Amino acid sequence: xxxxxxxxxLALAREAAHRAGELxxxxxxxxxxxxxxxxxxxxxxxxxxxxxxxxxxxxxxxRRPDDGFLGEEGASAxxxxxxxxxxxxxxxxxxxxxxxxxxxxxxxxxQGGETVVGVVAAPMRGETYHAVRGGGAWATGAWEGERxxxxxxxxxxxxxxxxxxxxxxxxxxxxQAALAARLIxxxxxxxRGGSAAVxxxxxxxxxxxxxxxxxxxxxxxxxxxxxxxxxxxxxxxxPGEPLSRELTVAAAPGVFEPxxxxxxxxxxxxx
Numbered sequence: 547x548x549x550x551x552x553x554x555x556l557a558l559a560r561e562a563a564h565r566a567g568e569l570x571x572x573x574x575x576x577x578x579x580x581x582x583x584x585x586x587x588x589x590x591x592x593x594x595x596x597x598x599x600x601x602x603x604x605x606x607x608x609r610r611p612d613d614g615f616l617g618e619e620g621a622s623a624x625x626x627x628x629x630x631x632x633x634x635x636x637x638x639x640x641x642x643x644x645x646x647x648x649x650x651x652x653x654x655x656x657q658g659g660e661t662v663v664g665v666v667a668a669p670m671r672g673e674t675y676h677a678v679r680g681g682g683a684w685a686t687g688a689w690e691g692e693r694x695x696x697x698x699x700x701x702x703x704x705x706x707x708x709x710x711x712x713x714x715x716x717x718x719x720x721x722q723a724a725l726a727a728r729l730i731x732x733x734x735x736x737x738r739g740g741s742a743a744v745x746x747x748x749x750x751x752x753x754x755x756x757x758x759x760x761x762x763x764x765x766x767x768x769x770x771x772x773x774x775x776x777x778x779x780x781x782x783x784x785p786g787e788p789l790s791r792e793l794t795v796a797a798a799p800g801v802f803e804p805x806x807x808x809x810x811x812x813x814x815x816x817x
Contacts, residue, residue, distance in 0.1 A: 552662050552678045555629065555655040559665040560676060562605045563651045566598040566635055567669035570642065570651070573597075578643060592643060595619050598635035602653065606631055618765045630656045634765040637666075638741030647671065652743040654768035664769030666743045675747040675773050683750050683776035695777040698752040700800025701734075706755035708797075708805065709737040709745045713761045722760060725812050732808065742794070746770025749796045750777035756797030756805050760814060767794050782806065784815055 574594060581593050599619040606613065614625025617633040631653065636642055638649030647670035655663040660679070667674040673687040675695065683695040700706075710726060712719045730736050737754070739745050742762055748754040750773045767789060771781050780802035783793045792815040795806050809815075 551657075552681075555663045556665070556676060556678050558606060558609055559631075559653045559655060559663055560674065562602045563653050563665045563667035563674065565605065566601050566651045567667040567674075569601055570594055570598055570636060570649075571669040574642070580643070591619060592636075592639060594642070595636040595639055598651065599633060602633055602635055602651075603631075616764060618763065628657055632656060632661075632765050632768040634743060634769075637743040637766060638739075641740045646740065648739045648741050648744055650741050650743045650747075652765065652769045654765075654772065656768070661768050661772045664772035666747050666769050666773060668741075668744055668747070675750060675770075677773040677776040679772065679776070681776065683773045685747075685751065695750045695773070696752060697749055697774070697777050697779040697798040698755055700798040701755060703733060703801060703804045703808075705734050706797075706801050706805070707734045707737065708756040708758070709739055709748065709754050710757065711738060711740065711742055711745070711759040711762075715761075718761060721816070722814075725809075725814050728812055729808065733805075742766040743770045746774045746781075746796055749779050749798070750774045756795070756801045758793065758795045758805065758809055758814065760793055761791060762789075762794045763791065771796065785810055 582591050596619050599617050603621045612627040614630035615621040615623045634652040637652050642649040651667045653665045654661050662679045665676045675685045677683040684692045712722050745757040747770055749757050774796045775781055779796050780799055781789055781796040783789045797805050
């Protein structure tokens with residue numbers, strides 16, 4: 547059972563993700579342009595990223611003015627309530643810029659430094675995934691009602707479908723491509739979707755056996771990590787460490803440890 551605070555946080559996160567997803571889906575201008583760049587000239591922010599984050603933070607702060615924020619596009623506030631919202635208003639911006647469907651709104655709520663609520667909305671799929679700590683992972687979509695999520699039974703590693711992502715800094719991306727080339731003969735295949743939040747939810751849904759990526763920020767994985775764990779997946783970083791900017795790994799039990807070991811042996815955490 548979840549307490550009333552967590553239920554309230556979940557309801558607010560779902561409302562904010564839904565409204566931001568509608569804005570992004572229905573309000574995308576035909577001449578969408580890059581507003582600025584971040585880590586490199588191909589790591590972009592659009593006007594819609596900024597607008598979606600403002601919608602989310604305005605909605606949440608209007609209901610809960612004492613909460614803190616950490617947002618990809620600059621939202622930052624300490625807060626005094628003990629609750630902090632970790633927000634990626636548009637995960638998969640380059641996909642969105644090109645009109646590809648794999649992008650999402652990711653909203654997590656932390657309490658006492660631990661993620662207690664996670665919501666990921668993928669409007670072009672018509673699906674939303676959510677979890678409350680200790681309450682399982684769930685999704686809504688084209689089917690009727692809410693569907694409980696569960697990761698796949700673990701196959702042997704050589705039959706595991708694994709997803710990854712690539713950094714926007716060219717030197718890091720080159721190392722990641724070399725790593726993928728070493729890994730691909732050892733697994734069923736590798737996918738590259740372009741949204742960490744969606745990849746983590748696909749592990750939760752059983753659409754992937756595993757996922758790994760280097761260089762993620764808290765807003766990239768906070769909600770998806772909770773959803774994956776509540777669906778029965780294991781998550782972490784380097785062996786014995788939590789998921790972090792160095793390395794994020796999520797996989798079905800039985801795939802997680804051998805995949806994590808290979809990534810460590812191959813130096814996935816190193817440029």
